Amino acid sequence: MKKIMKKHFPFADKPNTACFTCSHVLEEHKPILYVSHDDDGYWSFLCGGSHTEKDLRLVALAEILDIDGSMADLAGLDYGQYAEAEDAQSNWVVGRE
Numbered sequence: 861m862k863k864i865m866k867k868h869f870p871f872a873d874k875p876n877t878a879c880f881t882c883s884h885v886l887e888e889h890k891p892i893l894y895v896s897h898d899d900d901g902y903w904s905f906l907c908g909g910s911h912t913e914k915d916l917r918l919v920a921l922a923e924i925l926d927i928d929g930s931m932a933d934l935a936g937l938d939y940g941q942y943a944e945a946e947d948a949q950s951n952w953v954v955g956r957e
């Protein structure tokens with residue numbers, strides 16, 4: 861199936877920028893419920909659970925959009941901000957680390 865590629869990438873970072881997700885999102889297809897953009901500029905897209913280092917996976921930002929295109933809505937998170945949602949249907953609540 862053909863994919864429609866948007867010309868405008870929603871993040872200020874390049875599509876191949878490395879970011880963190882977790883095995884639960886990547887391998888178990890859990891919804892992304894916690895997104896953070898830390899002070900160093902790193903993005904994390906995690907399920908709502910708790911994580912150790914072995915649960916983390918390094919992917920490109922473009923892959924995150926393939927997993928969940930609605931992450932484009934959170935591309936404007938500032939450095940040091942995070943967004944969390946109770947479940948896949950809930951609204952995002954944005955906070956600061």
Ligand SMILES: [Zn+2]
Pocket residue numbers: 882883884885906907908909910911915
């Ligand atoms: Zn997880």
